[in-house]
Amino acid sequence: MEKLFFKLGLKDDVTGPVGKIQKELDGLAGSAQKSFTQVGVGVAGMWGAAQGIDAMLSPAREMNKALAEVGSLDVNGAALGKLNSAALEFSIDYGVAADAVAASAYDIQSSIAGLTGDELASFTRASNVLAKATKADAATVTDYTGTMFGIFKAQATEMGKAAWVEQLAGKTATAVQMFKTTGSQMSAAFTSIGANATAAGIDMAEQMAVMGTLQATMSGSEAGTKYKAFLSGIGGAQEQLGISLTDANGNMLGMMDILTKLKGKFGDTLDVAESDALKKAFGSDEAVSLIKLLMADTEGLGESIAKLGNVDGMSKAEQMAAGMVDPFDRLSAGGRVLTTVLGQALLPAINPLIDAFADGSATLLGWSQEFPNITRWVGYGALVLLGFTGVLGAAAAASGFMRIATLGLNTVFGPLHKAVVWGKGVWTAYSGSQWLANAALWGFPATWIIAAIVGVVAAVAALIYWWDDLAAAFADSGWSDALYAAFDFIKLFTPIGLLFTFFDEGFDGVFKAILGWFDTLGGAVHWVLEKINLLPGVDISMGDDAIPSTSPSLEAPRMAAVPAGGVQQKIINAQSNSQSRTQSIGKVVITTEGKQDAQSIREQLLMAGA
Known part of the structure; x- marks a missing residue:
């Protein structure tokens, strides 16, 4: 018990100074907390205002950046205005970001030179509708559009570029639906074949039908490779086989006519010898493989060619794209469009002010280089302020840690202290009772007689x-x-x-x-x-x-x-x-x-x- 009381006394001796330290820390921490609160409230207000302004102006800034990039390709302001409107309308219709639509116009303008007026806006809209309809990304479809324009440039110029690109989008979307392929695979097929089929006088619908049919058993790039091998062997094959595969103008006959002549010579199916003869005539296995696949269903191929040939405009592509739109995406995009329009109206007034601040930064940079000592002392002052801030933060943290530690110690030693106080009370009661017993014993006369005898x-x-x-x-x-x-x-x-x-x-x-x-x-x-x-x-x-x-x-x-x-x-x-x-x-x-x-x-x- 004495050791335990000594420990409690030591705790009391220690906690006194600790309490004073805690009081000082609490006072400093309170001041620091008040200061941090004021600073925090002010900074939070500033940050909130900045975030509000940024949220209001950010969509417009992103849109203007995209338009500025396109404008760097010598696109005039009128064309940029139409592109801006087309991108905003597309964003509301299909729930995508308007600035992303505008940015895709840069690749289109880069691959298709000479687009003017409404043409850039039409190409941009058609390409993005096709990307949405065929589940391809905008960059892939934009590249595909540029490739197809290069292949069918004469047809596009004859039809009008805006009308042609809409027809391209419609036919491609229809082909993807018919042959269970994708826009990316169709783009790979046309990239592989290039302008060989067009140079041979084959229209777009037949080319899409042939390569779409082949993609039932192979990839788009492989289908384009086989078709290219077949086209390369037409001239030698007609000499080897003794049949004419071109018309009076020297253009290659249509695929259905060629397959009909080959069936007339070899029948509906090809045995090994006939395959070898075709290989020798066309000069490659790829060409023979294409013939075998197409001869298996010539009727279906004819229907596909006819269906694709009847496509006019991009209504099919728009229908497919609209079917994959999420209404919530449209709502979100609509809000962003409104913010973009508001920001575009405000930016002309705000940009000069921002430019002035930017120019001011340049001026400060010049002053810092001209007066390095002043710059250094300004830096020292900033460090001192940050240091004081750190010290106050550390004091607040120390106060919190001490409170946590005190709470933990009270939790641990509280019950022990109560037990010791109870034990001390019991011991005091026992000591009192012992004193009373001793007093009663010495008050008895016989006790003194016995004590005297013992003493003698x-x-x-x-x-x-x-x-x-x-x-x-x-x-x-x-x-x-x-x-x-x-x-x-x-x-x-x-x-x-x-x-x-x-x-x-x-x-x-x-x-x-x-x-x-x-x-x-x-x-x-x-x-x-x-x-x-x-x-x-x-x-x-x-x-x-x-x-x-x-x-x-x-x-x-x-x-x-x-x-x-x-x-x-x-x-x-x-x-x-x-x-x-x-x-x-x-x-x-x-x-x-x-x-x-x-x-x-x-x-x-x-x-x-x-």
Whole structure:
């Protein structure tokens, strides 16, 4: 319990200074928190305002960036305005970002030179509708549109570029639907074949039908490769096979006419020999593979060619694209379009102000280079402010950590402290009850009697045990004889004294001790009378009858007359006699020097008696 109370006291001594530190930290943390709150509120307000402005102007800025990129290709402002309108309308119709639509016009303008007026806007819209309808990305379809324009440029120029691109979008979307392919695969097929089919006089619908049919069993690029090999072998094949595969103008016959002539020569199917003959005629396995695949379903191929040839405009593509639009995307895009329009109206007024700030930054940059010392001290000031901010933040964090630690310690030591306080109360109650019991015990008379007996016994035992030391302490004074007599009395006439003598010397020792005690008592009485006779006018006779003794004295009675010199000389003589004294008992003379204790005198008397 004492150790535990000491620990609690140590905790109290420590928590006092810690509490002061905590108070100081709390005050600093409170000030820091207030300052941080003010700064935070201000910064949050500024940040919120900046974010609001950015959210309002960001769509317009992104749209203007895209238009500026297209404008860098020498597109005039009127064309850019129409492109902007077309992109915004497309965004609302199909739920995509307007700036992404406008950005795709850059690739279109790069691959198709000379687009003017409405043509750029039409190409951009048609390409993005086709991308949506065929699940291709805008970049892929834009590249595809450029490739197809390069292949069918004469047809596009004849039809009008805007009308042609819409027809391209419609036919491609229809082909994707018919042959279960994608815009990306169709683009890869036309990229592989290039302008070879067009140069041979094959229209777009037939080319799409042939490569769409082939893509039922192979990729778009492989279909284009096989078709290209077939076209390359037409001239040699008609010589080898002895059949005409071109018309009067030298243009290649249509695929349906060629397949009809080949069936007329080899039948509906080809055996190994016939395949070898075709390979030799066309010069490649790819051409023979194409013929075999198309001959298996010439009727279906004819229907596909006819269907694609009847497509006019891009209504099919728009239908397919609209079917994949999410209404929520349209709603989100609509909101962004409205924000874009609002921002585009505000930016002309805001941009000059932003430019002024930018010019100001350039001016500050020049000043910093012209006055480097000022720039350095401005930097120092910023560092100091940031340092103070860090210190205040650290103080706030330290205060929080200390509170957390204090809470944890209270959680751990709280129950222990309560237990110790309870134990201390129990101990106090026990101590009080013990004090009351002791008071009641000492108030009982028998307790004092028992305590006195115990004290006397203890004192006698201690006197006997330390007798030699006590006797030595009183040896130089005349009180030694009286002390010896008292000690012998205690040893002989008290139970504890007799008990010590009995255990030390037996019954004989006890008897001899009693006899010796009377001699010791006589010596003590004689010493007392001597001291009294030293007083002026006192003369007490110390004859034999005055000193009880167990043996008769052989010396003549001492004279009580005061010698020459008076009492002073008597005292000097007495002091000399105390140092060397001679006693005669019978015929034995014992001479002693120095101190004599009762035991020594008793032993000498016994030796004399012997």
